Amino acid sequence: MLNNFFRKKSVNQILREVEAQEGINAGAGLAKHLGLRDLVSFGVAAIVGAGIFATIGKASYEGGPAVVFLFLFTALACVFSALCYAQFASTVPISGSAYTYAYTSFGEVIAWVLGWALVMEYAIGNIAVAISWSEYFTQLLSGMGIHLPAYLTMDYLSASRGYDEAMAILAKGEALKPALLTAKLAWENAFELAGFKVIADLPALLITIAITTLVFVGVKESRNAGNVMVIIKMAVVLMVIVVGAFYITPANWSPFAPNGAEGVLKSVSAVFFAYIGFDAISTTAEECKNPQRDMPKAMIYSLLICTVLYVLLALILTGMVNYSEMNVEDPLAMVFDRVDLDIIAGIISVSAVVAITSVFLVFQMGQPRILMTMSRDGLLPSAFGKIHPKFKTPYISTIATGFLVAVPALFMNMTEVTDLTSIGTLFAFAMVSAGVLRMPTPVDTEGRKHFKVPYYDSRFVLPVLLVLVLGFIIYYFPEGVQELISFGTVDAELAAKLNLRRLFLLFMLGMSVYAIMKRWSVIPVLGVLVNVYLMTELNVSNWYGFGFWMLAGLVIYFGYGFQNSKLKKA
Numbered sequence: 001m002l003n004n005f006f007r008k009k010s011v012n013q014i015l016r017e018v019e020a021q022e023g024i025n026a027g028a029g030l031a032k033h034l035g036l037r038d039l040v041s042f043g044v045a046a047i048v049g050a051g052i053f054a055t056i057g058k059a060s061y062e063g064g065p066a067v068v069f070l071f072l073f074t075a076l077a078c079v080f081s082a083l084c085y086a087q088f089a090s091t092v093p094i095s096g097s098a099y100t101y102a103y104t105s106f107g108e109v110i111a112w113v114l115g116w117a118l119v120m121e122y123a124i125g126n127i128a129v130a131i132s133w134s135e136y137f138t139q140l141l142s143g144m145g146i147h148l149p150a151y152l153t154m155d156y157l158s159a160s161r162g163y164d165e166a167m168a169i170l171a172k173g174e175a176l177k178p179a180l181l182t183a184k185l186a187w188e189n190a191f192e193l194a195g196f197k198v199i200a201d202l203p204a205l206l207i208t209i210a211i212t213t214l215v216f217v218g219v220k221e222s223r224n225a226g227n228v229m230v231i232i233k234m235a236v237v238l239m240v241i242v243v244g245a246f247y248i249t250p251a252n253w254s255p256f257a258p259n260g261a262e263g264v265l266k267s268v269s270a271v272f273f274a275y276i277g278f279d280a281i282s283t284t285a286e287e288c289k290n291p292q293r294d295m296p297k298a299m300i301y302s303l304l305i306c307t308v309l310y311v312l313l314a315l316i317l318t319g320m321v322n323y324s325e326m327n328v329e330d331p332l333a334m335v336f337d338r339v340d341l342d343i344i345a346g347i348i349s350v351s352a353v354v355a356i357t358s359v360f361l362v363f364q365m366g367q368p369r370i371l372m373t374m375s376r377d378g379l380l381p382s383a384f385g386k387i388h389p390k391f392k393t394p395y396i397s398t399i400a401t402g403f404l405v406a407v408p409a410l411f412m413n414m415t416e417v418t419d420l421t422s423i424g425t426l427f428a429f430a431m432v433s434a435g436v437l438r439m440p441t442p443v444d445t446e447g448r449k450h451f452k453v454p455y456y457d458s459r460f461v462l463p464v465l466l467v468l469v470l471g472f473i474i475y476y477f478p479e480g481v482q483e484l485i486s487f488g489t490v491d492a493e494l495a496a497k498l499n500l501r502r503l504f505l506l507f508m509l510g511m512s513v514y515a516i517m518k519r520w521s522v523i524p525v526l527g528v529l530v531n532v533y534l535m536t537e538l539n540v541s542n543w544y545g546f547g548f549w550m551l552a553g554l555v556i557y558f559g560y561g562f563q564n565s566k567l568k569k570a
Helices: 011-024 036-047 050-091 098-105 108-143 156-171 178-189 202-217 219-245 260-265 268-273 278-287 291-320 331-338 342-376 395-411 414-438 458-476 478-486 492-518 522-536 540-564
Strands: none
Touching: 011 098, 036 219, 036 278, 036 291, 036 342, 050 098, 050 260, 050 268, 050 278, 050 291, 050 331, 050 414, 050 522, 098 108, 098 342, 098 414, 108 202, 108 342, 108 395, 108 414, 108 540, 156 178, 202 219, 202 342, 202 395, 219 291, 219 331, 219 342, 260 458, 268 414, 268 522, 278 291, 278 342, 278 414, 291 331, 331 342, 342 395, 414 522, 414 540, 458 478, 458 492, 458 522, 478 492, 492 522, 492 540
16 A cells, blocks of 8 residues: 555656657647757746845845855755756656656655645745736836826735734824835725725736736747846846946945854845746756757756856945945845936836746746646646647646636735745755655666766765864854754744754754765755755744645545556556
8 A cells, every 4th residue: 555655657657658648649749849048048037036136135235245155155055956957857858847756756645745845836936926026017107107006906915914003003103114004005995895895916917817828828939928038137137237337336345244154144045045946947848849958958057147147246236335235125226226327227127027027937837837747647637738739738737827826816915925935945956856866767778868967975075064064053153053952941933943953953964874874976965955954944834834735735635646646547
């Protein structure tokens, strides 16, 4: 019985199934339009989103100009996961991404868990993207003198909570911040229907409909639109770097690390999430002309391009304005306002909307292809795997994803969904890295070349890295180490956070010892450790939400997928 839960597919079996399906449905499968340039464009589109427009300001405020080291360190950490994704994408060029990879490494039930986690990353994540797009778009219209009613640009939860908070502040005789004032007006001015306040984020709904329609029509059209948006936002970022270089005051770079190592590392989670998105490339594997060659290159190239841009941006911004003034929501526009270049500040505001749209497009493309692959395996109803005869896209999965994003985006709060997205993404990254350690070597009789993660023996690398990391922590964070080993009386939230860190230390030591004994390659080991560490740095409430989501997924699997699995029937 236990073996049924962990039944696996071999790499060659998966490849034969896809080839057989393409033979049966000749001319009705997914259209292969994507080359290396398109894949790199998708990667940059997914990575350089609205997050960098805000993240870089907060990170610079905490770490000063030395935040460039944090961007470099985080990029290196992402490379561990990217290399693991690249190996799988090259060996198993199927649209299922981490779901398919887990099927070959861990078995069916873990594959389902990974697929369910990817729903958190893409579909649930796009709810947050839609809400963020609405906020930026509304601000852009306001700057142009066009003011939409507040109750049509805000979700119900934010308006309700904001109104209560605003009334409490007014009762004390204090002034309201702009965000609370907007929430108060939204609640007061909204019309009622059957005693219920009609408050909904209409722009979030409209952008979801528009992007879903584009993804429905075809990958070629999505590719063209994505390439245009990437060109626009890359041009704006390069303009910021080139123009900003003429307004640098070197004195702003001194001191270079005003808050020391602790300040630099304070924003490690936020900066890490500025890199998330490269994995979405893997969901388009079946629409690539040469996935074995292009997938690995695209992931690495997109990470390298974005790292160079992030480092240059951080240096330019902290050189133009002192780091202590960078704690704002729109740091790029702010620094150009300071040097009286209002036109460039306006262009940056427009590019932020374009940047979010490109992220939305890539993620909205990724989710239907994962649902399609799960449907092929029988874990979801067969309708999710149907390909449109004209547009060559998984159209039912695309429509389902549109509903999954559009309806919650109307009413849900940003905070409610971003936390789930973060922990789901990190979990997928960790499992893909672990999967490389368990990945069987395929027998390929057709001479196809596959990318492989470079092998470095853990026996020689891991002990040195562990000593350096532990020494760094003890030297730079003595108070944190004291808290970790003291088990003193602290508040419940801090106690939970410390317990997560203690569990991670045990996990790190245990995995390191096992990796050394098994002579595992150090890169996937580091990929697992980095992502699990970042998971422990999230709030405990995220873990509760993650656990509830996974429990719901297992109910669906055992209620439908386990009995209908094609591997079980075979």
